[in-house]
Amino acid sequence: xxxxxxxxxxxxxxxxxxxxxxxxxxxxxxxxxxxxxxxxxxxxxxxxxxxxxxxxxxxxxxxxxxxxxxxxxxxxxxxxxxxxxxxxxxxxxxxxxxxxxxxxxxxxxxxxxxxxxxxxxxxxxxxxxxxxxxxxxxxxxxxxxxxxxxxxxxxxxxxxxxxxxxxxxxxxxxxxxxxxxxxxxxxxxxxxxxxxxxxxxxxxxxxxxxxxxxxxxxxxxxxxxxxxxxxxxxxxxxxxxxxxxxxxxxxxxxxxxxxxxxxxxxxxxxxxxxxxxxxxxxxxxxxxxxxxxxxxxxxxxxxxxxxxxxxxxxxxxxxxxxxxxxxxxxxxxxxxxxxxxxxxxxxxxxxxxxxxxxxxxxxxxxxxxxxxxxxxxxxxxxxxxxxxxxxxxxxxxxxxxxxxxxxxxxxxxxxxxxxxxxxxxxxxxxxxxxxxxxxxxxxxxxxxxxxxxxxxxxxxxxxxxxxxxxxxxxxxxxxxxxxxxxxxxxxxxxxxxxxxxxxxxxxxxxxxxxxxxxxxxxxxxxxxxxxxxxxxxxxxxxxxxxxxxxxxxxxxxxxxxxxxxxxxxxxxxxxxxxxxxxxxxxxxxxxxxxxxxxxxxxxxxxxxxxxxxxxxxxxxxxxxxxxxxxxxxxxxxxxxxxxxxxxxxxxxxxxxxxxxxxxxxxxxxxxxxxxxxxxxxxxxxxxxxxxxxxxxxxxxxxxxxxxxxxxxxxxxxxxxxxxxxxxxxxxxxxxxxxxxxxxxxxxxxxxxxxxxxxxxxxxxxxxxxxxxxxxxxxxxxxxxxxxxxxxxxxxxxxxxxxxxxxxxxxxxxxxxxxx
Amino acid sequence: xxxxxxxxxxxxxxxxxxxxxxxxxxxxxxxxxxxxxxxxxxxxxxxxxxxxxxxxxxxxxxxxxxxxxxxxxxxxxxxxxxxxxxxxxxxxxxxxxxxxxxxxxxxxxxxxx
Ligand code: SRM
Ligand SMILES: Cc1cc2nc3c(=O)[nH]c(=O)nc-3n(C[C@H](O)[C@H](O)[C@H](O)COP(=O)(O)OP(=O)(O)OC[C@H]3O[C@@H](n4cnc5c(N)ncnc54)[C@H](O)[C@@H]3O)c2cc1C
Ligand code: SF4
Ligand code: FES
Numbered sequence: 001x002x003x004x005x006x007x008x009x010x011x012x013x014x015x016x017x018x019x020x021x022x023x024x025x026x027x028x029x030x031x032x033x034x035x036x037x038x039x040x041x042x043x044x045x046x047x048x049x050x051x052x053x054x055x056x057x058x059x060x061x062x063x064x065x066x067x068x069x070x071x072x073x074x075x076x077x078x079x080x081x082x083x084x085x086x087x088x089x090x091x092x093x094x095x096x097x098x099x100x101x102x103x104x105x106x107x108x109x110x111x112x113x114x115x116x117x118x119x120x121x122x123x124x125x126x127x128x129x130x131x132x133x134x135x136x137x138x139x140x141x142x143x144x145x146x147x148x149x150x151x152x153x154x155x156x157x158x159x160x161x162x163x164x165x166x167x168x169x170x171x172x173x174x175x176x177x178x179x180x181x182x183x184x185x186x187x188x189x190x191x192x193x194x195x196x197x198x199x200x201x202x203x204x205x206x207x208x209x210x211x212x213x214x215x216x217x218x219x220x221x222x223x224x225x226x227x228x229x230x231x232x233x234x235x236x237x238x239x240x241x242x243x244x245x246x247x248x249x250x251x252x253x254x255x256x257x258x259x260x261x262x263x264x265x266x267x268x269x270x271x272x273x274x275x276x277x278x279x280x281x282x283x284x285x286x287x288x289x290x291x292x293x294x295x296x297x298x299x300x301x302x303x304x305x306x307x308x309x310x311x312x313x314x315x316x317x318x319x320x321x322x323x324x325x326x327x328x329x330x331x332x333x334x335x336x337x338x339x340x341x342x343x344x345x346x347x348x349x350x351x352x353x354x355x356x357x358x359x360x361x362x363x364x365x366x367x368x369x370x371x372x373x374x375x376x377x378x379x380x381x382x383x384x385x386x387x388x389x390x391x392x393x394x395x396x397x398x399x400x401x402x403x404x405x406x407x408x409x410x411x412x413x414x415x416x417x418x419x420x421x422x423x424x425x426x427x428x429x430x431x432x433x434x435x436x437x438x439x440x441x442x443x444x445x446x447x448x449x450x451x452x453x454x455x456x457x458x459x460x461x462x463x464x465x466x467x468x469x470x471x472x473x474x475x476x477x478x479x480x481x482x483x484x485x486x487x488x489x490x491x492x493x494x495x496x497x498x499x500x501x502x503x504x505x506x507x508x509x510x511x512x513x514x515x516x517x518x519x520x521x522x523x524x525x526x527x528x529x530x531x532x533x534x535x536x537x538x539x540x541x542x543x544x545x546x547x548x549x550x551x552x553x554x555x556x557x558x559x560x561x562x563x564x565x566x567x568x569x570x571x572x573x574x575x576x577x578x579x580x581x582x583x584x585x586x587x588x589x590x591x592x593x594x595x596x597x598x599x600x601x602x603x604x605x606x607x608x609x610x611x612x613x614x615x616x617x618x619x620x621x622x623x624x625x626x627x628x629x630x631x632x633x634x635x636x637x638x639x640x641x642x643x644x645x646x647x648x649x650x651x652x653x654x655x656x657x658x659x660x661x662x663x664x665x666x667x668x669x670x671x672x673x674x675x676x677x678x679x680x681x682x683x684x685x686x687x688x689x690x691x692x693x694x695x696x697x698x699x700x701x702x703x704x705x706x707x708x709x710x711x712x713x714x715x716x717x718x719x720x721x722x723x724x725x726x727x728x729x730x731x732x733x734x735x736x737x738x739x740x741x742x743x744x745x746x747x748x749x750x751x752x753x754x755x756x757x758x759x760x761x762x763x764x765x766x767x768x769x770x771x772x773x774x775x776x777x778x779x780x781x782x783x784x785x786x787x788x789x790x791x792x793x794x795x796x797x798x799x800x801x802x803x804x805x806x807x808x809x810x811x812x813x814x815x816x817x818x819x
Numbered sequence: 820x821x822x823x824x825x826x827x828x829x830x831x832x833x834x835x836x837x838x839x840x841x842x843x844x845x846x847x848x849x850x851x852x853x854x855x856x857x858x859x860x861x862x863x864x865x866x867x868x869x870x871x872x873x874x875x876x877x878x879x880x881x882x883x884x885x886x887x888x889x890x891x892x893x894x895x896x897x898x899x900x901x902x903x904x905x906x907x908x909x910x911x912x913x914x915x916x917x918x919x920x921x922x923x924x925x926x927x928x929x930x931x932x
Contacts, residue, residue, distance in 0.1 A: 451911075461911050462911045468897075532888065532889055533864060533865075533889055534846060534864050534888050534889060535888055536888045536889075536893070537885070537886040537888060537893030537898065537900075540886060540888065541886070559844075559847075560844060560845065560846040560847050560886070560887065561846075561886070562886075563886065563895070564884040564885065564886075564895040567884075568884070572881075572884060572895050572896070574878070574880075574896065576880070576881040576884070812842065812849075813844070813847075816849075816850045816851070816852050816857075817837060817838050817842075817849050817850060817851045817852070817860070818852070819835065819837070819851060819852065819853055
């Protein structure tokens with residue numbers, strides 16, 4: 001056995017390059033396997049890890065250097081990492097597994113991680129080495145620009161890409177006269193089409209920037225060793241000379257492979273790595289801008305962070321997870337300018353474009369579509385839906401069904417809780433973004449910059465914004481995107497792991513439960529190699545449901561994996577008491593039920609009695625210990641108002657009384673509710689039945705809505721009346737009561753089997769598409785029959801938890817321990 | 820026998836027997852009513868027992884009603900994670916609730932109250 005691998009000596013990991021990708025990999029490694037390695041870090045810069053992308057706001061004077069530190073020296077010390085700042089590694093001896101720094105420092109490794117970033121490309125023109133000619137890459141460059149701008153004068157920025165424009169904007173704000181020289185006919189040609197680019201150029205001109213387009217830099221003219229002017233060749237062949245006190249070259253970057261090449265690692269315009277971020281030497285990994293993965297190199301943070309996560313996983317020897325390349329998006333970080341682009345927007349064969357242009361309002365939106373899927377988008381002026389389009393693109397979701405309102409964005413579909421505000425850029429810092437937790441825009445921006453946050457999850461954790469009902473998620477995403485630029489990438493929801501305890505998706509876990517006949521939560525966790533001993537509050541309830549749905553008669557429910565409401569069969573209130581909502585099938589009650597309710601309220605001194613929005617009665621403020629007796633004395637079925645289960649079937653009076661009624665909606669509702677009650681589901685399920693198209697039961701915003709017409713019943717599915725108001729979609733029309741039961745049951749069983757835990761039907765159908773649902777429930781009669789039978793099988797002999805618990809003599813879970 | 824948390828306990832407090840370990844569900848909790856307010860007594864999967872004031876440092880939610888995972892509990896009201904060993908919220912949330920020393924002898928749980 002190798003010495004280093006013996007028990008009492010930890011393996012050694014050396015990181016070369018103390019930048020964003022390398023240190024992110026260490027952070028990820030700390031999260032999952034903090035004790036695996038003895039870690040040493042070398043960084044050529046004299047600074048600890050900082051947020052390079054925020055150099056632009058520093059240059060613009062909107063932030064200071066101390067604001068942008070991500071991990072200070074104390075962080076390294078706290079994790080026992082040996083940090084060597086200001087030391088450049090000049091040699092790697094792969095045979096001896098050792099790195100050597102420019103000052104002679106030596107470190108041995110078992111695993112080496114290269115994250116050397118990239119070098120700015122310098123145009124090889126005469127005068128490029130003159131004083132006052134700099135690149136824009138690090139703190140030193142930024143400080144040089146700030147120093148140069150203090151005396152005003154002329155600045156030339158060569159390169160009209162993202163970096164060049166951010167440099168130009170910063171220098172202008174610091175009082176210099178700035179001209180951007182660009183070789184191409186329009187700015188940011190790799191991210192923008194001509195129209196959007198023109199709009200951008202106009203608004204930058206309004207801010208005082210000048211542009212020389214289609215101009216080639218021929219020479220930088222010097223005086224006394226410093227830059228004095230720049231000579232350009234215009235597209236018509238004429239030569240121009242512009243005065244210059246400072247020249248910033250921002251014409252592109254090259255992966256920094258010098259070190260890797262010097263030790264014989266295979267490079268091809270980047271250090272070549274496989275899907276596990278391993279180089280051709282199995283002891284050497286590489287992440288960040290310096291790598292070439294499947295022929296691509298990336299210059300934005302989001303893909304680098306994805307690499308970091310996978311790499312950490314392999315360094316930790318978990319051996320799961322592959323990096324499969326990234327789709328990137330771009331956001332220019334110039335305060336006040338709203339611009340977003342992602343994917344392939346150049347169009348071409350087999351693609352079509354949807355364009356919305358409002359020149360007066362300064363708004364331009366273009367979506368490029370191929371085979372009913374978004375493949376690219378460019379947004380200018382209103383980027384509210386950038387993240388949404390990007391998500392649709394990344395998830396490869398079909399847009400066939402939302403095509404007609406796609407351009408109007410997601411908010412068009414209705415969201416509540418933030419005064420109808422949809423554009424983050426125009427909101428004041430004091431405007432409330434999250435109505436649940438009272439978080440305003442300024443607080444979110446502050447947390448993002450001060451705490452170095454990059455993902456929606458980070459923002460949720462630190463600020464609580466968007467962590468409750470989620471209706472402000474779009475706004476928070478926009479704020480995030482405009483603060484960290486292209487570094488923000490919406491999560492890949494197709495391949496999203498269930499939670500931090502596993503890398504597997506909901507779908508993979510469910511498939512394994514079914515295929516391998518897994519019958520308990522501990523067995524699932526052992527078989528699928530959960531990282532935590534007993535999961536977390538997010539995966540346990542999901543697993544409990546998945547097992548219940550897959551093996552209805554074999555699985556034993558695990559109460560400790562259910563949220564308190566489902567464990568106590570009542571809803572917890574803010575003061576720790578509970579509410580009790582007895583079932584009233586179809587919203588119909590009678591005098592003896594009402595009398596019993598009144599008696600229970602008196603006897604147990606229940607403080608509040610309220611008619612709910614779901615056509616029944618809520619008793620609020622019941623003590624936990626009283627619950628079983630309250631249930632017994634009510635002698636009414638459980639209403640499951642506490643559960644991810646069938647809630648209510650709302651009805652209208654219908655043909656029995658109403659002068660317009662054409663169908664007996666009340667009885668239909670009662671029949672549906674009697675069939676479906678006790679049905680657990682991924683999220684709550686609500687139905688409604690109306691007796692005629694006047695639709696007094698609001699069937700249009702229910703998970704399943706039924707509307708009586710003269711010749712039968714119309715069925716609508718996947719509506720929602722909550723956070724995101726969504727009108728239900730037409731499923732089909734049927735003639736008889738039996739068909740209503742069968743089609744409804746089949747649809748709900750499909751939802752139970754395929755939706756992710758906590759997806760309402762609206763989210764589920766949005767993901768799989770109405771065509772899929774119709775194919776399984778309407779077109780294919782055999783499939784419908786099977787689904788329906790599986791549902792009835794699951795529901796058969798299901799017991800009412802209230803009756804069961806109230807009948808027990810011992811109910812310790814409801815009782816308090818005496819002292 | 821296992822003993823958790825013992826620092827800074829007033830000399831007047833006494834060890835009291837509370838219940839058997841098996842009276843508490845694994846990955847669950849029981850509530851003990853005291854003059855000082857409710858105390859939540861948790862049992863982790865490894866049978867370690869912990870006791871915390873039954874009040875979340877956020878807005879006073881009853882921690883005894885939360886989901887227990889590892890040596891943590893998720894508060895039932897707004898899902899903060901609270902460490903069972905010290906009663907402190909897991910970062911980035913901040914705040915602590917009181918924790919009580921626990922001793923187990925012959926399967927009986929004793930708390931120092
Ligand atoms: C009692 C009631 C309000 C009332 O006083 O009328 C109510 C009360 C609560 N609702 Fe509701 N909702 C009530 C009708 C509704 C309705 C209207 C309806 O059902 O016709 C809606 C919109 C329709 C819909 O769901 O599509 C509604 C949308 C929500 C949502 C948002 C759901 C969504 O997917 O958008 C939540 C949050 C959640 O479930 O995650 C919620 C969550 C809650 C919770 C459970 C909050 C919680 O987690 O503790 C409240 C429990 C209070 C309690 O202890 O009883 N409640 N809630 C209504 C009970 C109806 C019933 O008889 O069961
Ligand atoms: C001004 C600016 C604005 C940007 N804006 C955005 C944006 O809005 N969105 C976005 O996603 N991305 C943006 N980027 C790009 C982003 O910053 C980079 O993609 C990211 O920092 C690359 O991370 P990395 O770890 O690969 O390289 P780096 O962060 O560059 O880290 C590499 C480190 O390795 C060190 N190093 C190199 N060789 C050696 C050696 N031999 N020995 C020791 N140390 C060595 C270097 O000094 C450097 O510190 C911006 C970049 C700049 C410069
Ligand atoms: S009852 Fe519903 S709308 Fe009212 S406060 Fe509670 S969750 Fe919000
Ligand atoms: S009261 Fe515990 S999380 Fe809010």
